[in-house]
Amino acid sequence: MYIDPHVHMSARTTDDYQAMAEAGVVAVIEPAFWLGQPRTSVDTYKDYLASLVGWERFRASQFGIKHYCTIGLNSKEANNEPLAEAVMEILPLFLAKEGVVAVGEIGFDEQTALEEKYFRAQLELAKQFDLPVMVHTPHRDKLKGTILTMDICEEHGLLPSQVVIDHNNENTVKAVLDRGYWTAFTLYPQTKMGSERMVNIARQYGSERIFIDSSADWGVSDPMAVPKTASLMLQSGIPQAEVHQICYANALAAYQQSGQIAAEDWQTADFDQAELFEGNSVLRGQKPIKSSEA
Amino acid sequence: MKNIQNQPLYDSLRAALSTGPGWQNLTANIDVSRDKCTRAGFFLNFAMAPRWFKSATTRLELDANLDPFGALQNWSLGQAARLLILLELAALVDTDEYTAAISELFKTADVNELIVLVKSLQFIPDGETFVERAREAARSNIESVFCAVAHHTDYPQRYFDTAGWNQLVLKAAFLAVPIWSIVGVRERNNSALVAMLQDYARERQAASRPVPWDLYCCPAWNASTDVDFQFLEHQWVISSPKIRAAIALGLRENKLPKAQTLAAQLPDQPSNTLRWEDLAAWDN
Numbered sequence: 001m002y003i004d005p006h007v008h009m010s011a012r013t014t015d016d017y018q019a020m021a022e023a024g025v026v027a028v029i030e031p032a033f034w035l036g037q038p039r040t041s042v043d044t045y046k047d048y049l050a051s052l053v054g055w056e057r058f059r060a061s062q063f064g065i066k067h068y069c070t071i072g073l074n075s076k077e078a079n080n081e082p083l084a085e086a087v088m089e090i091l092p093l094f095l096a097k098e099g100v101v102a103v104g105e106i107g108f109d110e111q112t113a114l115e116e117k118y119f120r121a122q123l124e125l126a127k128q129f130d131l132p133v134m135v136h137t138p139h140r141d142k143l144k145g146t147i148l149t150m151d152i153c154e155e156h157g158l159l160p161s162q163v164v165i166d167h168n169n170e171n172t173v174k175a176v177l178d179r180g181y182w183t184a185f186t187l188y189p190q191t192k193m194g195s196e197r198m199v200n201i202a203r204q205y206g207s208e209r210i211f212i213d214s215s216a217d218w219g220v221s222d223p224m225a226v227p228k229t230a231s232l233m234l235q236s237g238i239p240q241a242e243v244h245q246i247c248y249a250n251a252l253a254a255y256q257q258s259g260q261i262a263a264e265d266w267q268t269a270d271f272d273q274a275e276l277f278e279g280n281s282v283l284r285g286q287k288p289i290k291s292s293e294a
Numbered sequence: 295m296k297n298i299q300n301q302p303l304y305d306s307l308r309a310a311l312s313t314g315p316g317w318q319n320l321t322a323n324i325d326v327s328r329d330k331c332t333r334a335g336f337f338l339n340f341a342m343a344p345r346w347f348k349s350a351t352t353r354l355e356l357d358a359n360l361d362p363f364g365a366l367q368n369w370s371l372g373q374a375a376r377l378l379i380l381l382e383l384a385a386l387v388d389t390d391e392y393t394a395a396i397s398e399l400f401k402t403a404d405v406n407e408l409i410v411l412v413k414s415l416q417f418i419p420d421g422e423t424f425v426e427r428a429r430e431a432a433r434s435n436i437e438s439v440f441c442a443v444a445h446h447t448d449y450p451q452r453y454f455d456t457a458g459w460n461q462l463v464l465k466a467a468f469l470a471v472p473i474w475s476i477v478g479v480r481e482r483n484n485s486a487l488v489a490m491l492q493d494y495a496r497e498r499q500a501a502s503r504p505v506p507w508d509l510y511c512c513p514a515w516n517a518s519t520d521v522d523f524q525f526l527e528h529q530w531v532i533s534s535p536k537i538r539a540a541i542a543l544g545l546r547e548n549k550l551p552k553a554q555t556l557a558a559q560l561p562d563q564p565s566n567t568l569r570w571e572d573l574a575a576w577d578n
């Protein structure tokens with residue numbers, strides 16, 4: 001059983017869902033993200049967030065995968081102040097929805113003053129809604145941005161155990177682990193972290209508070225990265241129990257703090273069907289839902 | 295501002311909810327709203343209600359006269375709390391704010407919220423104001439959302455125009471959810487709908503895909519022309535025993551002598567006591 005705790009399924013096809021389910025992915029977490037091009041109004045943002053808690057959650061269920069999401073204003077769009085203000089106003093509408101497991105992905109891109117302003121504001125929202133935080137660390141000037149991110153989280157009184165720092169690499173892993181944060185790695189097929197590098201990190205740092213994700217989106221990326229890397233780890237002699245921690249249990253433990261995700265969600269085989277069949281006393285013609293055990 | 299128009303339902307909801315784990319949270323937050331009703335406070339209450347009533351097994355039990363079509367059967371207390379919050383809102387704010395706030399909820403709803411909102415339309419004041427929202431639910435590809443508006447409610451029968459009604463029935467066929475149990479399916483049956491269903495059946499057959507058996511109730515009840523009867527006879531020949539029984543049953547319920555005659559002529563007659571709900575339980 002695997003969890004992909006950071007994957008932008010809205011940008012993926014049903015083939016991906018099918019392949020992931022077959023490979024043993026039981027749950028995905030989809031962080032609110034940008035579109036590749038900037039959104040021009042709060043209304044399109046609203047539709048996007050509504051689709052994360054609505055249609056996408058349903059679509060995943062059709063393939064036997066439980067879908068969760070994180071809600072937030074991403075750092076790139078924090079730089080458009082009027083848009084950011086309007087989005088901040090609607091975030092509370094979404095943060096209490098079922099299956100919302102964190103505020104995220106938030107943090108720094110260019111490390112501008114506006115990015116910092118809305119990052120701080122969203123940390124306050126996380127406290128208000130009692131949700132963990134999923135942090136996107138910057139692709140450029142990464143170590144500095146990562147340390148600044150952790151400093152700010154602590155300034156706002158969040159515990160390291162309530163914050164997931166994502167997109168780590170060899171340069172940031174020690175700083176993040178040492179300060180007690182959940183330390184996530186995104187596996188990219190060509191750049192950044194590859195599966196082989198991840199195996200080495202797991203060898204060196206073990207499995208405590210470390211987990212991996214595919215961050216697959218509309219770009220070159222691989223939604224199968226978690227199961228593939230798990231196989232590679234097993235082949236490389238990393239013990240099964242550690243692979244289980246890195247590819248399933250740690251992400252679950254981190255986001256379980258939201259009260260919105262639990263192993264029971266996919267361990268009860270009829271859970272999906274109960275939801276799908278609700279209010280429908282005479283059933284006929286429904287597509288069978290594959291339970292994780294099937 | 296309105297009085298709670300459905301006072302017995304309101305009282306029953308409160309009585310049921312008062313036994314639940316979230317009652318204190320719910321009443322405390324409703325009190326805050328009564329003191330000072332803000333849209334943000336209303337949104338928060340609506341969003342949080344199921345979390346206050348954590349246990350998924352607490353079910354709502356209501357008299358049949360409060361819920362004539364059984365829409366609230368097997369509702370969790372969290373869902374019931376959401377309906378109560380909608381009823382409370384109606385009593386606290388003016389019509390414009392009431393409509394605007396509920397519309398906003400529809401726009402940002404997750405699937406479970408959408409189901410509650412749609413099922414609540416038959417119980418809340420001015421439910422007909424939200425007919426376009428109900429039409430959107432009837433366009434949904436999410437089966438549970440579609441069924442929330444299609445089944446256990448007379449809302450579409452009362453408020454959908456003919457085009458909306460016909461699309462609802464056609465979409466039920468498309469999603470392969472029950473047609474025969476849609477409230478008003480006999481009363482609002484019409485030739486335009488029958489023509490669409492006939493086309494749909496032929497299209498499915500051309501693609502070698504199964505046709506929902508209960509789609510045939512509408513053409514059989516409505517059959518009056520030679521073309522109608524020829525369609526049914528042909529379908530009777532090429533279809534499964536369940537569809538044959540549906541055609542025979544529908545024709546028997548058609549008042550025209552010609553329909554009665556055809557019904558009597560069909561071989562392999564289903565029993566005289568067969569009802570649609572019995573037929574629904576047959577294997578396809």
Ligand SMILES: [Zn+2]
Nearest residue numbers: 031033105215
């Ligand atoms: Zn991402």
